[in-house]
Amino acid sequence: MKFKVFIVLLFAGLGFYTFWNFGQGSVQEVKVTTVTNAWVRASVGPNAAGFATIVTDSDLSLVDVEVLGEPISERIELHTHIHEGDVMKMQRVTQFDLKKAKVFSLKPGGDHVMFMRLKRELKEGDAPLKLRFKFQGQGDQTKDIDVIAPIQKSKK
Numbered sequence: 001m002k003f004k005v006f007i008v009l010l011f012a013g014l015g016f017y018t019f020w021n022f023g024q025g026s027v028q029e030v031k032v033t034t035v036t037n038a039w040v041r042a043s044v045g046p047n048a049a050g051f052a053t054i055v056t057d058s059d060l061s062l063v064d065v066e067v068l069g070e071p072i073s074e075r076i077e078l079h080t081h082i083h084e085g086d087v088m089k090m091q092r093v094t095q096f097d098l099k100k101a102k103v104f105s106l107k108p109g110g111d112h113v114m115f116m117r118l119k120r121e122l123k124e125g126d127a128p129l130k131l132r133f134k135f136q137g138q139g140d141q142t143k144d145i146d147v148i149a150p151i152q153k154s155k156k
C-alpha cells in the first residue's frame with residue numbers, strides 16, 4: 001500500500017517536473033529583441049516623452065535612444081517616475097535593466113524616453129520619427145533596434 005502511494009507521488013513529481021521544464025522552455029522561445037508600439041507624445045512644452053513595448057531575448061539594458069536624421073531636441077534622457085510623498089516626480093536613470101522574455105513597457109506615468117529642450121514643436125500628423133533603441137548586454141554585447149514612432153496626442 002505504501003509502495004503504491006510512493007509510485008503515485010513519483011509520477012506526480014515527474015509530471016510536475018516535465019510541466020515545469022516545458023514552461024521554462026517556452027520562456028526561452030523569445031529569439032529576438034523586439035521594440036513595438038513606439039510613439040512620441042505631441043509636445044505641449046519644451047520636452048516630449050516617448051514610449052514603446054520591449055521584449056528581449058536575453059538580459060539586456062536599454063542604455064540610450066537616438067533620433068535618426070534631423071535632431072529634434074538638445075538631449076535625450078531615460079526617465080522613471082518616483083513617488084515623493086503625494087507627488088510623482090520624474091527622475092533620470094542611466095539605463096533600464098530588462099529581463100529576458102519579460103515585457104517591458106515604456107508608458108505614460110511610468111518609465112519613458114524624454115526628449116529634452118525640443119528644437120521644434122512636435123505635432124500630431126507630423127512625419128513619424130525614426131528612433132534607434134540601443135541595448136547593452138553582458139560584456140561588450142550591444143544591439144541596436146530601429147523603429148518608426150508616430151507623433152500622437154495619446155496612444156492609438
Ligand SMILES: [Cu+2]
Nearest residue numbers: 079090112114
Ligand atoms: Cu521625463
